[in-house]
Amino acid sequence: MTSAHLLQTLLSLCTTVDEEIVHDFVSRMDADYFDRFQPTDIAGHIMLAAHLDPDHPCQISMREREAGLLDLVVVAYDYFSEFATICGLLSAFGLDIREGSIYTFAEATVTSGPSSAPRRGPASRHQPRRKAGLARKKIVDVFRVRPMSGVSFTAAQQRLLAEELDSMVRLLDANRFQDARTRVNRRLVEALGRSRGAFTGLLNPVQIRFDNETSPSDTIMDIRSTDTPAFLYAFSNALSMRGIYIHKARFENVGAELHDRFHVRGRHGHKIVDPAEQQELRLTAALIKQFTHFLTWAPDPAKAIEYFDRFLDRILEEARDGKALEFLKEKKTLTLLARLLGTSDFLWEDFLRRQHANLLPVLEDYQRVALFRPRPEMTRELRKRLSRARSNDLRRRVLNQFKDQEMFRIDMKHLLDSASTLPDFSRALTELADVVLDQTARDCQAKLSHIHGAPRPAGGGPCPFAVFGMGKFGGWELGYASDIEVLFVYGGGGRTTGRKPLANSEYFERLVQEILQWIEAREEGIFHLDVRLRPHGGKGLLANTLEELRTYYSAAGLSAPFERQALIKLRFVAGDDALGHQVETHRDAFVYSGQPWDLPTALDLRRRQVKELVEPGRTNVKYSPGGLIDIEYAVQYLQLMHGHNAPRLRTPNTLEAIASLGQGGELKPDEMIALREAYLFLRGLIDALRIVRGNARDLVLPPDDSDAFIFLSRRLGYTAERWEEGAARLAADITRYMAWAQQFFANRFGAVTQD
Numbered sequence: 123m124t125s126a127h128l129l130q131t132l133l134s135l136c137t138t139v140d141e142e143i144v145h146d147f148v149s150r151m152d153a154d155y156f157d158r159f160q161p162t163d164i165a166g167h168i169m170l171a172a173h174l175d176p177d178h179p180c181q182i183s184m185r186e187r188e189a190g191l192l193d194l195v196v197v198a199y200d201y202f203s204e205f206a207t208i209c210g211l212l213s214a215f216g217l218d219i220r221e222g223s224i225y226t227f228a229e230a231t232v233t234s235g236p237s238s239a240p241r242r243g244p245a246s247r248h249q250p251r252r253k254a255g256l257a258r259k260k261i262v263d264v265f266r267v268r269p270m271s272g273v274s275f276t277a278a279q280q281r282l283l284a285e286e287l288d289s290m291v292r293l294l295d296a297n298r299f300q301d302a303r304t305r306v307n308r309r310l311v312e313a314l315g316r317s318r319g320a321f322t323g324l325l326n327p328v329q330i331r332f333d334n335e336t337s338p339s340d341t342i343m344d345i346r347s348t349d350t351p352a353f354l355y356a357f358s359n360a361l362s363m364r365g366i367y368i369h370k371a372r373f374e375n376v377g378a379e380l381h382d383r384f385h386v387r388g389r390h391g392h393k394i395v396d397p398a399e400q401q402e403l404r405l406t407a408a409l410i411k412q413f414t415h416f417l418t419w420a421p422d423p424a425k426a427i428e429y430f431d432r433f434l435d436r437i438l439e440e441a442r443d444g445k446a447l448e449f450l451k452e453k454k455t456l457t458l459l460a461r462l463l464g465t466s467d468f469l470w471e472d473f474l475r476r477q478h479a480n481l482l483p484v485l486e487d488y489q490r491v492a493l494f495r496p497r498p499e500m501t502r503e504l505r506k507r508l509s510r511a512r513s514n515d516l517r518r519r520v521l522n523q524f525k526d527q528e529m530f531r532i533d534m535k536h537l538l539d540s541a542s543t544l545p546d547f548s549r550a551l552t553e554l555a556d557v558v559l560d561q562t563a564r565d566c567q568a569k570l571s572h573i574h575g576a577p578r579p580a581g582g583g584p585c586p587f588a589v590f591g592m593g594k595f596g597g598w599e600l601g602y603a604s605d606i607e608v609l610f611v612y613g614g615g616g617r618t619t620g621r622k623p624l625a626n627s628e629y630f631e632r633l634v635q636e637i638l639q640w641i642e643a644r645e646e647g648i649f650h651l652d653v654r655l656r657p658h659g660g661k662g663l664l665a666n667t668l669e670e671l672r673t674y675y676s677a678a679g680l681s682a683p684f685e686r687q688a689l690i691k692l693r694f695v696a697g698d699d700a701l702g703h704q705v706e707t708h709r710d711a712f713v714y715s716g717q718p719w720d721l722p723t724a725l726d727l728r729r730r731q732v733k734e735l736v737e738p739g740r741t742n743v744k745y746s747p748g749g750l751i752d753i754e755y756a757v758q759y760l761q762l763m764h765g766h767n768a769p770r771l772r773t774p775n776t777l778e779a780i781a782s783l784g785q786g787g788e789l790k791p792d793e794m795i796a797l798r799e800a801y802l803f804l805r806g807l808i809d810a811l812r813i814v815r816g817n818a819r820d821l822v823l824p825p826d827d828s829d830a831f832i833f834l835s836r837r838l839g840y841t842a843e844r845w846e847e848g849a850a851r852l853a854a855d856i857t858r859y860m861a862w863a864q865q866f867f868a869n870r871f872g873a874v875t876q877d
Contacts, residue, residue: 125148128148128156128161129144129145129148131161132144132147132148132164132165132168135161135162135165136165136168136172138169138172138528139168139169139172140172141169142218142256143168143172143256145169146256146711147167147168147171147260147367148230148738149289150227150228150259151225151227151228151262152225152226152227152228152370154225155225155262155369158225159264163698166183166195167195167197170182170183170195170197171197171260171262174197174198174199174260176295178288179198179288179291179292179294179295180196180198180199180287180288180292181196181197181198182194182195182196182283182284182287182288183195184280187266189268189316190269191220191266191267191268192217192266192268192269192275193264193265193266194212194217194264194266194267195262195265196208196261196262196263196264196265196287196289197260197261197262197263197264198260198261199258199259199261199291199295200226200227200258200259200260200261201262201291201294201295201299202294202299202362202367203294203299203302203303203358203359203362204261204291204294204487205224205261205263205358205368205774206303206306206355206358206359206361206362207290207291207294207303207306207372208263208265208287208290208304209352209355209358209359210307210309210352210359210749211283211286211287211290211306211309211310211352211740212265212267212283212355213310213313213314213351213355214306214309214310214312214313215273215275215279215282215283215313216269216270216273216275216313217265217267217268217269217270217273217275218267218268218270218351219265219266219267219354220266220267220268220374220375221265221266221373221374221375222263222264222265222266222372222373222374223263223264223370223371223372223373224261224262224263224264224368224370224371224372225262225263226259226260226261226366226369226370226596227259227260227261228259228481229259239549240656242810245822252293270351277396278386280831281704286309290302290305290306293305300424300428303359303424304424304829306355307417307423307424307427308423308424308829308845310352310355311417311418311423312422312843312844312845313589314351314352314415314417314418315418315841315843316472316843317340323820327347327408327835328345328346328347328357328404328407328408329345329346329347330343330344330345330392330402330403330404330407330408330412331343331344332344332400334393335395335842336397337385339368339369339387339393340370340385340386340387340393341385341386341387341388341393341394341395342383342384342386343382343383343384343386344381344382344383345357345380345381345382345383345384346379346380346381346382347379347380347756348378348379348380349375349378349379349380350415351415352414352415353380353411354373355414356410356411356412356414356415356688356830357382357407357411357426358384359410359414360408360409360410360411360414361384361386361403361407363410363427363428363431364403364406364407364410364431365389366386366387366389366394366403367386367387367388367391368384368385368386368389369385369386369387370384371384371385372820375395381755384851387818391634402438405434405438406431406434406438409430409434409451410427410430410431410434411452412451413426413427413430413456413459413460414427414678416453416456416457416459416460417464418460419457419460419461420460420461420463420464420465421461421464421465421833421834421836421837422464422465422667422833422836423464424641425462425463425464425465425467426459426460426464427463428521429463429464429470430459430460430463432470433449433459433463434782437450449485449486450670455485458485458488458538459485461537461538462534462537462538465537465813465814465837466533466813466814467814467815467816468565468603468813468814468815468816468817469530469533469534469650469813469816471816475525481649484527484530484531484534485534486649488531488535488539491535491538491541492533493532493535493539493546494546494549494550494553495528495545495550495553496553497553497556497557500528500553500554500557501520501560502804503563504521504522504524504557504558504561505526505561506622507520507569508520508561510519514569517565518565518640521558521561521562521565521640521641522641522642524558525554525558525642525649526643528554529551529554529648529649532547532550532551532554533602533813535550536550537813541773544601544802544805544806544809545777547601548594548598548599548600548601549598551600551601551604552591552595552598552599552600554584555591555595555600555606555649555695555845556591556695558641559589559606559637559641559647559695560695560696560697561695562640562641563587563589563633563637563696563697564636566633566636566640567587567633568635569636570629570632570633570636571618571620572620573619573620573621573622574620574621574622574623574624574629575618575619575620575621575622575623576618576619576620577612577616577617577618577624577626577629577630578616578617578618578619578626579613579614579615579616579626580614580615580616585610585612585613585614585616585626585634586613586697586698586700586701587611587612587613587630587665587697587698587701588610588611588612588694588695588696588697588698588702589608589609589610589694589695589696589697589703590608590609590610590611590692590693590694590695590702590705591606591607591608591609591691591692591693591695591774592607592608592609592655592688592691592692592693593605593607593652593655593691594607594691595608595693595695596691596692596693596774597691597693597774597775598693598774598775599775599805601805601808601809601812602812602813602816603648603812603813603816603817603820604818605650605651605652605818606649606650606651606652607652607654607691608651608652608653608655608695609655609656609692610630610633610634610637610653610655610656610664610665610666611665611666611667611668611671611705612626612630612665612666612667612668612701613626613667613668613698613701614626614667614668614669615627615667623862625687627665627667630664630665630812631663631664631671633663633665634653634664634665635664635845637651638653638664648816650668650818655685655688657670657671657674657675657680658674658680668701668704668705671705671708672708675689675708675709675712676712677712677715677717683719683720683723683724684724684727686712686713686762687713687724687755687758687759687762689709689712689713690713690758690761690762690774691774692705692706692709692774693706693774694706704869710772713762713765713772714761714762714765714766714769714771714772715766716766716767716876719759719762719763721759721871721872724755724759724871725871725872725874728751728752728755728874729874729875731745731751732745732746732747732874732875737822740822740823741822741823741824741856742821742823742859743804743807743808743821743823743856744804744808744809744821745763745821746860746864747860747864747867747874747875748859748860748861748863748864748865749802749804749860749863750801750805750808750868752863752864752866752867752874753776753797753800753801753863753867754776754801755867756797756863756866756867756870756871757776757779757780757783757797758779759870759871760761760779760783760788760789761779761783764783764788768782768786768788770782770785770786771783771786771788776801777798777801780794780797780798780801781794796862796866797863797866799859800821800859800860800862800863803855803859804859804860804863806838807838807856808821808835810837810838811823811834813837823856824852826849826853831849831852831853832845832846832848834852835848835849835851836848838852840852856862
């Protein structure tokens, strides 16, 4: 059929369509398209295109065929990553794509005559809106699909698919490509999760051949592979993530094998001719395709695949022997990476992005290496590394590298090992902090003493110095993004003995400043040394003498009631053992003196926390009524009230204190069990909030109907076929535990409410 004859035939079939739309369609559609479809099919596509306008950027039609097959046609304006979006949505609805093809308009040209398209500029205010969209490129995507086993694709499901597709295309129209990818990933991965056990052969190779001879403008990618669920989405999404534009495609299944031909253009709109670029595309597209099927293990699938794409860039930049790429092809590796990359931004930013070369050895060894490493073992390894460092700057760099690698190992082990408990995780982090602080204090003292000499008291002999943990660090309770709260104490006055002598007070002030600068930390809180819990707070000296400490923390001293409470958590960490013992002895004498506990002042402080730190209408897991603070404060109040008669209560660790309170009868057995459960639940919840960004201030729950809350529930292990069900279970548990903690606190000490 000649072009003129075809045009006349189509005009006769499309009598309700503006002739200009028919001319535009025929003049700009790919020539292969007209060989593929009959005039009646083309006319149907044109009639769908006639209904496109800025308010309706997508049209869809469906027709049932024999043997359970369904023909589905999508006509829409052309957008980057549109094909991947459509394929992902079809797979999310349980539709197996058996065959199909996609075609795209050529760019509009300005010619004379009835077939010319309008100019690309904005339409005049009197021009019909539908005609204003003529200049825009359009796509015709035709699919033959079949519902997968167990899927019932009812009329209601068909309507829902059309609505979802329209919503997705609107996101693309608004240039919200990442939002569209996130939503499709979410729906698809949820669907794949319901069939996870049915996946076999996912790591079969993908054979890709590049053809730059057949088409004058496009590179043709000839793809053959074993068919797997959502292959077209996974592969086309991989191409779009690499900046590859799919202009045209044909795809079909022959038994268990698929054969696809993609006409593509590179990032700059040209053919992909460089052999190195082709090989990189083969590797990355195949790996991203494989990785997509492991997103069921990722709490946040969109985050996982985005970081995986970036991770591949890093690996390819430095790949030498191909070992890393081979390791990435293993199923175990992809499962672990999905869980890691889909959990945390800060793990990517702080370790994977900067130290990606260390990831693969850690992944290989993570099951073999225990979560908790004893302090002597870590100390030996750190000092072995430091033995090769010949300058202070290099020693500082080696220490921080050791800290970062050990933190990542601990974080990853806790994330990936289902046997890892929160107390074990906290103890492992705390042990690492002890080692790092001990070595930092030694190195900083050596540096200062080299210049100023060793500090001596007035009576001669060495002047002792000690480092103490406070807060969660003191209680062996560190978690994700916890501050390292510290207190520094030295023996007393005197001078140093070096060529540039200093008063001891000045020496130890400089020493603490050096320690604070020696350890690198992000501002948000990861391993940030916090010195605010010292005498006189932010206005006080960084280091205090033992006598100053004894005077401040005494019945006649200036310490406030909350500072007496905070001193419960003090623990000797590093430095002079005798000085450490003296300070801990004074702690017990002051904190557990038997002096009445000022409960009204403590409750007033708690109410001010709720008023000042909790945003109305939001749930702060730490500070809201029933939050973690209510449990920690309740335990500490009971320690203060009973610790003078019960030395077993004199522990900085909350779980140990709860157990001791139960053993001594200060807590009923059911209260002890419930308090422990609520404490562990809320600690885990806070860690799951903080791990995303590594920010200690992330304490507020997202709305329970949001994707963020769903991803939070998945991080905490609330898995379900329908993700909303897992999120609903988490919401119910949060309500239950916080309500119990609030009621327990009120019954024992008095109500704390939110205005």
